[in-house]
Amino acid sequence: MTRAIPWLSSNSSTFPALSTALEEPNGLLAFGDDLTPQRIIQAYQQGIFPWFSDGEPVMWWSPNPRGIINISELKVNKTLQKVLNRETFTVTLNKNYNQVIELCADAPFRKENTWIVNPMISAYKTLHSQGSSHSIEVWYNEHLVGGLYGVAVNGYFSGESMFYRKSNASKVALVYLAQLLKSINIEFIDCQMLNPFLADMGCIEVSRQQFITQQIAAKAIIPPANFWQARPLTLD
Incomplete structure (x- = not known):
């Protein structure tokens, strides 16, 4: 069963619940285009971090286990x-x-x-x-x-x-x-x-x-x- 991953834009105020992160790939929680310092700090406050490569959207992660x-x-x-x-x-x-x-x-x-x-x-x-x-x-x-x-x-x-x-x-x-x-x-x-x-x-x-x-x-x-x-x- 596939599940859509939320897209976070600069207008999105919150991250999805950590419990919605994927098991495979482990911890993928959301995509987005907002990599402002404010968004990054908001993420770390919740135990979320960005991780992506060139040519990819910003990906936000909360792996389990950690x-x-x-x-x-x-x-x-x-x-x-x-x-x-x-x-x-x-x-x-x-x-x-x-x-x-x-x-x-x-x-x-x-x-x-x-x-x-x-x-x-x-x-x-x-x-x-x-x-x-x-x-x-x-x-x-x-x-x-x-x-x-x-x-x-x-x-x-x-x-x-x-x-x-x-x-x-x-x-x-x-x-x-x-x-x-x-x-x-x-x-x-x-x-x-x-x-x-x-x-x-x-x-x-x-x-x-x-x-x-x-x-x-x-x-x-x-x-x-x-x-x-x-x-x-x-x-x-």
């Missing part, structure tokens, strides 16, 4: 721990967001099928300028060699993408993000969908309902006013 990392269960293997102990890299917050998202889009392992297309890059750069999207940068000899970016709604952080140009650099970014969030009692990072890299770092799958329950708790946490200000980061 990939998350419980920060207390983040996995740091021996090799990564040695890298952290040696302080091989320096790490910053929101120092060069624009370069991070561009390098994520250009990461060689994505090949030609990246979803970080020009409309997404433009929209998320605007989100960053408005204080809703943030980056972690990993530096080696003053060169940007790894990082990640995502969207924050109060204490809820949804990771979007990461890149590395030196071994372990993206893992280092994730460790520093986890400590930053833990410092204000945020308990998990939304990874959206599980993949082998994230599984190695402790990502698990939970039901949509469990995810929404955890998201509601995270959104109730209000970070300090200066929490996302650009600055160097260190590990405890």
Whole structure:
């Protein structure tokens, strides 16, 4: 049995109920042509995110199950721990967001099928300028060699993408993000969908309902006013 997927235009005020998302492809909830920052934040507030490729309409997703990392269960293997102990890299917050998202889009392992297309890059750069999207940068000899970016709604952080140009650099970014969030009692990072890299770092799958329950708790946490200000980061 086929079912029509709703189309969201700029005049559409709400998303469909999450329970109406498809099982195959997992989590497809709606199509649309509205990728304004306002629409994107509205989506993240409900645990929805955009994901599409060049030549496609904007697609909105709420997968079930959902990939998350419980920060207390983040996995740091021996090799990564040695890298952290040696302080091989320096790490910053929101120092060069624009370069991070561009390098994520250009990461060689994505090949030609990246979803970080020009409309997404433009929209998320605007989100960053408005204080809703943030980056972690990993530096080696003053060169940007790894990082990640995502969207924050109060204490809820949804990771979007990461890149590395030196071994372990993206893992280092994730460790520093986890400590930053833990410092204000945020308990998990939304990874959206599980993949082998994230599984190695402790990502698990939970039901949509469990995810929404955890998201509601995270959104109730209000970070300090200066929490996302650009600055160097260190590990405890």
